[in-house]
Each structure stands twice: as C-alpha cells, then as structure tokens.
Amino acid sequence: MLTLHQMQVSGNCYKVRLAARQLGVPLTLFDYGLHDGTTRKPAYLAKNPNGRVPMLEFEDGRLLPESNAILWYLAEGTPLLPADRWGRAEALQWMFFEQYSHEPYVAVARFWLKFAPAAELEPRRHLVPEWHAKGNAALAVMQTHLDDHDWFAGGRYSIADIALYGYTHVAADGGFDLSAYPAVVAWLKRVAAQPGHVTIEERW
Numbered sequence: 001m002l003t004l005h006q007m008q009v010s011g012n013c014y015k016v017r018l019a020a021r022q023l024g025v026p027l028t029l030f031d032y033g034l035h036d037g038t039t040r041k042p043a044y045l046a047k048n049p050n051g052r053v054p055m056l057e058f059e060d061g062r063l064l065p066e067s068n069a070i071l072w073y074l075a076e077g078t079p080l081l082p083a084d085r086w087g088r089a090e091a092l093q094w095m096f097f098e099q100y101s102h103e104p105y106v107a108v109a110r111f112w113l114k115f116a117p118a119a120e121l122e123p124r125r126h127l128v129p130e131w132h133a134k135g136n137a138a139l140a141v142m143q144t145h146l147d148d149h150d151w152f153a154g155g156r157y158s159i160a161d162i163a164l165y166g167y168t169h170v171a172a173d174g175g176f177d178l179s180a181y182p183a184v185v186a187w188l189k190r191v192a193a194q195p196g197h198v199t200i201e202e203r204w
Helices: 011-023 067-075 085-115 118-146 159-168 182-192
Strands: 002-006 027-031 055-057 063-065
Touching: 002 011, 011 027, 011 067, 011 085, 011 159, 063 067, 067 085, 067 159, 085 118, 085 159, 118 159, 118 182, 159 182
Parallel strands: 002 027
Antiparallel strands: 002 055, 055 063
C-alpha cells in the first residue's frame, strides 16, 4: 500500500488525501508534528532533502514529494485528469498558479495566524498586509475565472480544482474574507458536493 507522509492540518497533504479518497486509492498515513521539527531531522531528510510534506512512498521504495506532482500521478488515466492536451495544459496552468501565486500567501497567512506560536509571529507581523494583498489578488483571479466557468480545467472537476481547493476552503483561517468572492464560494460548494469528498479534519 502507498504511504503518505503528511501533516493532518496541511492543505497540501489534504489535497492528496482528497484525491486518493475520490479515486479509491488506499493510503497508509504517516503523521508528522506541526512544530516538532521531525521533517528536518536526518531520517526524513534522507528521504526528502527538501524537508517537507506531503511525500508519497511506494512499496518498492520510490519516493514522490510535492503535492501537485502526487496529484498528477494519482490522477493519470482517471476522470480527474483531463484526457485532451488542452485540458491537461489548463490543469497545469492552474496548478502552477496555485503553488506560485496562491499558496505562498493564503497558506502562509493561515499557518502564521492560526497555528504559529504568538512569539514567532510577532517578528513577521509586518508581513501580514503583504500576504493579504497578494492572497486577495490570487482569489480575485480565481473569481474572474469562475464568473463564467464552473471548473478550472477541461470543463469538469479535476485535480486543478483539488489543488486550489486545499487552501482556499480554509482561507478564513488566514484572515481572508471569502464573501468578497461569491463565485469562489459557489465553486467551493460544488467541490464539497463531489462524490467521495472528505473534509480536512477526517481521518482514514
């Protein structure tokens, strides 16, 4: 069975759990603490020198880090990955957008404002307005797209939606007001209504 090295509260890890559940792919979950530094210790760094989760471990010892790479692997040959060339390119477009324009601000604000010790947040508090400004810019891009599209790639629910859903649906934890983005809110409800949907809190 595949093993997912993960943290339960991580949106990036949740994306993988959600896709796997919807695809019927069984996973063994191996949990790491949010503040214990385990992923920075030699035992984990020997597997993933980047020291991050999620990481998918195969029975034959192969290791695949990076949430969106894992999503792509799991979705290959399934309805969650568009079958046509253009649809796959659209999926990649939005998955790159998620990692470069969305996650660095929406997810980072969530971590520091909800999970970080107050003493560690204080030296970074001056960065909060920038996180909010850039995170809101990303949400506005999503709003513009969703004004006249139900989904992000291939005209149907796909891993592009899962990639963006992971942190968008908990953006309020980082101080973002999603009511300013009604098309995004409607999309979140469509994602949550998909068969096999599980919440970020649910254990397997």
